[in-house]
Amino acid sequence: MNETIGAFVSLAGSLFFLLSAIGLLRMPDAFNRMQAGTKATTLGSILFLLGVGIMKPDWLGRMIILIVFIVLTNPVSSNALARAAHAHRKRIGARLEPDALAAADEGKEAGHAG
């Protein structure tokens, strides 16, 4: 019984991995690809690991630790990538409408020059 439930939960998780991969191919620029990519690491890996934990109850604690580590570390790398992408936004041709961060940077530089 547990095996079946766990298998279905894992299947749901891998479905989100699939959607995320489709998103990576379809999205136009780095930011939006990351938006699609966060789907895989959040619900995808959480459901997948939970499914494995349900299949093998002895491993559930270890799977919870893995989920906690993914939830703690994934946003840090996403944030670093997003900042790097924003610094190179013209080169990668990102369409951002509006871009409050660029506006803030320009405002600061203009204020500094004046």
Place this chain on the structure above:
Amino acid sequence: MRTVKQRILSFLGLWGVWLLLTAPWNSEEAAAGAVVALLVAALPFSAASPLGDLRLGPRALATLVAYFFVFAKALVLSNLDVAFRVLHPRLPIAPGIVKVKTRLKTPLGRLLLANSITLTPGTITVEMRGEDIYVHWIKVADSDPEGATAAIVGGFEKYLEVICG
């Protein structure tokens, strides 16, 4: 008081990880883990210092549990939303970076808020300057800072305010 609290919390965190790793449990392993966790928590460095911002009253703990469910719900809903956008033939996205403001003051509160924003698909925290957070939003519904703050931050902030100000 603050340092005592953060040491107790880091002890509980370390021991909790050990217990989850060693399941199924036996008392010798659990005791050995407790001793090592106690030693590490007593070391004179402050790696776990943001934990000191966590409040431990009954109301804060109840809110922490409630936040877990609020976050899970936001995670599922935004996942389905982005999945819909990915599969839609015309790819209905209108990406942009909006500025939102936070009322949270403590480093832990801001860390949790920024990470919650990044973890829910559709929004990624790009930069944080003082109380301004710059968020990449896959479909900008409201470019005005107040409206964007209500849409992105509002649901998380009122819980985090109780948990860690």
